[in-house]
Amino acid sequence: MNNHLKNPNHSLAVGRYNYDDIDHQFLKERINQFRSQITRRISGELSEDEFKPLRLMNGVYLQLHSYMLRVAIPYGILSSTMLRGLAYISQYYDRGYGHFTTRQNIQFHWIKLEEVPDILTHLASVEMHALQTSGNCIRNITSDEFAGLAQDEIIDPRVYAELMRQWSTVHPELTFLPRKFKIAISGSSNDRVAACFYDIGILTRLNSDNKPVFEVWVGGGLGRIPVKGKIIREDLPPEHLLAYVEAMIRVYNLHGNRNNLYKSRIKILVEGLGIDAYREQVEKEFATMDLDQYRLSDNLVAQIQQRFGRPNLENHPGASDVLEAHRAKDKEFDRWVRHNTHPHFHSDYIAAVVSLKEVGQTPGDASTEQMNALADFADEFAFGEIRVTHLQNVVLGHVQKDKLYELWQGLTKHRLATANLGLVTDIVCCPGMDYCALANARSIPVAKQIAALFEDIELQEKIGPVSIGIDGCINSCAHHHIMNIGVLGVDKKGEEFYQIKLGGSSYKEGASIGSILGAAVKAEEAVKAVQTLIHFYLEQRQENEHFIDTYRRLGTAPFKEIVYAVA
Structure with a gap:
């Protein structure tokens, strides 16, 4: 028994789908298959070109210095057993840490190819895998991190995300799409998943009969050509979700551009056809389908829901009074509660958000400890x-x-109690050219330097909510296009430069793509520019204005003038 398996009996875990014998057998067969493929690659029987699509199907990338393994965390839910399994891999197969991504995955950047089958075996033992975390397939389906506990939730999106995961995994029609495909789902009409910037984004609302329906967005995306998606259906009954999504993908699979990598995403197809023409084709395809075959019946949904397990929430009279008493006595705790908690549907409980953005830390990294x-x-x-x-x-x-x-108090001892959610040091950052073969510039050092400028928590609170994303290439893993301040690394004759964008916002209400501020600058100038932008905002803002509000009121010109006057 591996020493990272604290719960070897795998009793029903809370909050996440629990595997059955079929799931375990499927993973075992896939690992054995990939083990054979790796053996053939190491022996030279397979060339790198022949091996590449095989390794990508199993989440293995070849980066600048080593192989990287991307592990799926479906809809972002982990059990403690699973997290210990990831910690074990970080300690014994990597360099003592893992990197959590904006796709609710985790990446290990220093993997040896010959050890990958053993790593996948460890993952399978804690009901995890790396399938379809790469390749031209439906990637890890993301969801609202407050699924199953939010006060405003209409349906539990984890159930439908799991149904889509099971449907899409090794689906023959969905394994070789024109390009990678990303889906996000929220159980609320309040967008916490950036739905309009996904290939398919799904929000939930109540219709006129007070029944849940899905609002479906299509054709969003970032990368080289950032596009805000469009609503294709406002009232999709949940029972028809799989059928309608498959109809959407069938049209994409048929007409998507397979000859040009940069024009292969569904956003290009939707923009080219127009949303009305695309919708017409999808509805025509949908009308031909045997809906009974795809129907998500109440009974099926209930069966999947049961496989998640439920927390035994009990009433705790006086719990709120105890919390408020602690807040009154401890200023730092009160600050952390204000910034790093989210309301729970049960009045005696609360959700605690743990920041992985301590100043000096690589954003998204967590050590083994x-x-x-x-x-x-x-x-x-x-x-x-x-x-x-x-x-x-x-x-x-x-x-x-x-x-x-x-x-x-426990989080504080492990440097996990940074009270900065939504503030200027809560920076989203990709691995950049420290790891990634696609990157044009480093992103981690820039993120750390910007965070260091605003380390003082009182200054952060004075600034208020502002989102910053830093990317090392145009693929936008850190979502720089839809951050209030986006920083993009570009290559200029072999030198690292950084382009700055302003005015992005990622959620349905007020969603926008940022505008380029001006010419790209070197790293030290980019860091200084962000500092200048923030201080200019503080000088110009009106009462109760956040950074994005001041930017939208003033426009780009004054921000550009103040930056390039001192750059």
Whole structure:
């Protein structure tokens, strides 16, 4: 028995789908198949070109210095056992840390190819895998990190994300799409998944009969050509979700551009056809389908829901009073509660958001020690459940309010109690040219330098909410296009330069793509430019204005003038 398996019996975990014998056997067969393929690659029987599509199907990338393994965290849910399994891999197969991504995955950047089958075996033992985290297929389906606990939730999106995961995994029609395909789903009409910037984004609302329906967006995306998606259906019954999504993808599979990598995403097809013409083709395809074959019946949905397990939430009279008493006595704890918690539907519980953005830390990284600590905290305070956010932080979702102070004290000891959610140091950052073969410039050092400028927490609070994303290439893994301040690394004759964008916003209400501020500048000038932009905002803002509000009121010109006057 591996020593990272604290719960070897795999009793029903809370908050995530629990595997059955079919799931375990499927992973075993896939690992054995890939083990044989790796053996053939190492022996030289397979060339790198022949091996590349095989390794990508199993989440293995060849980066600048080594292989990287991207592990799927479906809809961002981990059990404590799973997180300990990831910590074990970071300790024994990597360099003591893992990197959480904006796709609710985790990446290990220093992997040896010959050890990958053993790593995948460890993952399977804790009900995890790396399937379809790369390649021209449906990637890891993301969801709201507060799924199953948010006060405004209409349906539990994890159930439908799991149904789509099972449907899409090794689906013959969805394995060789024109390009990679990304889906996000939220159980609320309040967009917490950036739905309009996905290939397919799904939000939930109540119709006129007070029944849940899905609002479906299509054709969004970032990368080289950022596009805000369009609504294709406002009232899709949940029972028809799989059928309608498959109809959408069938049209894309038929007409998507397979000859030009830069024009292959569904956003290009939708823009080219127009949303009305694309919708007409999808509805025509949908009308030909046997809906009974695809129908998500109430019984099926209930069966999947049962496989998730439920936390035993009990009433704790006085829990809120205990929390407020601790807040009154401890200023730092009160600050952390204000910034790093989210309301729970049960009045005696609260969701705690753990920042992985301590100043000086690589955004999204968690050490072996921190992962093990978070697993322990999850067992003690949150029913053994951890959630990964698409902004590279983690959540302990079901914490008794009267236990929150004790949790915070524990987090503090492990450098996990940074109170900066949504503030200027809560920077989203890709691995950049420190790791990635696609990158044009480093992103991690720039993120750390910007964060260091604003380390003082009182200054961060004075600035208020502002989002910053830093990317090392145009692929936009850190979503720089839709951040209030986006920084993009570009190559100029072999030198690293940085382009700055302003005015992006990622959520449905007010969603926008940022505008380029001006000519790209060197790293030190980019860092100084961000500092200048923030201080100019503080001088210009009106009462209760956030950074994005001031920018939209003033426009790009004055921000550009102040930056390039001193750059």
